[in-house]
Amino acid sequence: EVQLLESGGGLVQPGGSLRLSCTTSGFVFKAYALSWVRQAPGKGLEWVSVIGTTGDSPYYADSVKGRFTVSRDNSKTTIYLQMNSLRDEDTALYYCAKGGEPGYSSAWYIDSWGQGTLLAVSS
Amino acid sequence: SYDLAQPPSVSVSPGQTASLTCSGDELGSKYVSWYQQKPGQSPVLVIYQDSRRPSGIPERFSGSNSGNTATLTISGTQAMDESDYYCQTWDNRTVVFGGGTKLTVL
Numbered sequence: 001e002v003q004l005l006e007s008g009g010g011l012v013q014p015g016g017s018l019r020l021s022c023t024t025s026g027f028v029f030k031a032y033a034l035s036w037v038r039q040a041p042g043k044g045l046e047w048v049s050v051i052g053t054t055g056d057s058p059y060y061a062d063s064v065k066g067r068f069t070v071s072r073d074n075s076k077t078t079i080y081l082q083m084n085s086l087r088d089e090d091t092a093l094y095y096c097a098k099g100g101e102p103g104y105s106s107a108w109y110i111d112s113w114g115q116g117t118l119l120a121v122s123s
Numbered sequence: 124s125y126d127l128a129q130p131p132s133v134s135v136s137p138g139q140t141a142s143l144t145c146s147g148d149e150l151g152s153k154y155v156s157w158y159q160q161k162p163g164q165s166p167v168l169v170i171y172q173d174s175r176r177p178s179g180i181p182e183r184f185s186g187s188n189s190g191n192t193a194t195l196t197i198s199g200t201q202a203m204d205e206s207d208y209y210c211q212t213w214d215n216r217t218v219v220f221g222g223g224t225k226l227t228v229l
Contacts, residue, residue, distance in 0.1 A: 035218060045158070045166065045209050047218040059216045062124065100171055106213045107172055109156035113165040 002026040002112040004096045009117035012086050020081040020117055022096030029077040033104040036070060036081050038092035039116075048094070051079060052104060064090075086121045093118050125214035127221035134227045141197040143224050145210030148191060153212045155193040157186060160207045160223075169208075170195060202228050 008020040022034070036048040049070040051058045058070045067086075072079040079096065093116040100111035128146045135141040145155060155173050158166035168177050170186035173193065183198045197204055205228045210221040 037218075037220075044207075044223040045160075045211075045220045047211075047220055050218060059218075061217065095165060100168070104213075107154040108213050108218070109154070109168065109171040109211065110158070110166075111168050111171070111177065113167075115165055 002098060004098060004112060004114035006094060006096045006114045006117035009094065009119045011120045011122065013123050014087060014121055016086050016121070017082070017084045018086065018119065020083070020094055020096075020119075022079045022081075022114060024077045024079075024096075024098070027098065030074045031102040033099040033108065034072065034079045035097045035099070035110065036079075037095045037097050037110070037113075038090075038119075039095070040089075040092040043092075046092070049081065050099075050104065050108075053102070083119070086119075088121050091119060091121045125212070125217070125219050127210055127212060127219055129208075129210060129221040129224045131222070132225045132227065134229060135197075135200045137202060137228055138199055141200045141204070141226055141228075143195040143197075143208050143226065145193040145195070145221050146191055147193075147212065147219075150191050150193055150212065151189045153188075153214065155186070155188050156211045157184075157195045158209045158211065159204075160209065166209065197226075200226075200228055204228060 035050040051070045069082040095116045096114040097110040098112040100109045157170040160166040173188040174186045
């Protein structure tokens with residue numbers, strides 16, 4: 001059974017930093033791209049970032065580019081999201097999500113989601 | 124950036140067919156996936172690559188994609204189908220979600 005467990009959320013002041021983790025199990029971690037997707041309270045899903053199998057081709061939403069960095073440790077089957085220069089509008093539930101097929105392509109989709117970890121940015 | 128447009132809400136009577144649309148420029152040339160999200164829960168994949176249904180998803184869920192519009196069709200809608208639904212595609216190295224449609228079954 002695929003499991004994705006996010007951690008690291010919390011309350012941070014504007015301008016602060018935080019690192020989220022997503023620990024996984026139940027699949028061949030190194031074969032799949034993984035993504036971070038967030039959802040602000042009462043709002044829709046917003047894609048944040050995706051990282052490929054080797055970690056050398058991450059992509060980011062314009063809203064976080066230059067502030068957030070995604071990485072992965074294949075030996076620990078874990079991905080991370082380093083978030084810097086946090087803003088009020090980054091407040092959201094952050095989901096870790098697994099690609100549905102090995103690698104990624106224009107046909108990429110998400111077949112598994114974690115339960116999310118909550119980030120609140122407020123002074 | 125690429126945008127996907129979804130109607131904010133759709134209503135359907137139990138047992139009837141619900142059609143949820145997702146629109147984007149030349150969307151038919153891209154692959155579309157659909158996710159169902161119930162309050163307080165994580166999203167669940169219901170359709171991927173336009174029309175493929177994951178194991179465990181009821182046959183009443185189907186999808187199509189042509190021109191500028193992708194459609195999620197729920198045949199014989201049940202009360203349990205009342206949820207938010209999001210479409211998703213991939214464009215120029217980014218993942219794009221639609222704004223979501225709240226399906227009400229009444």
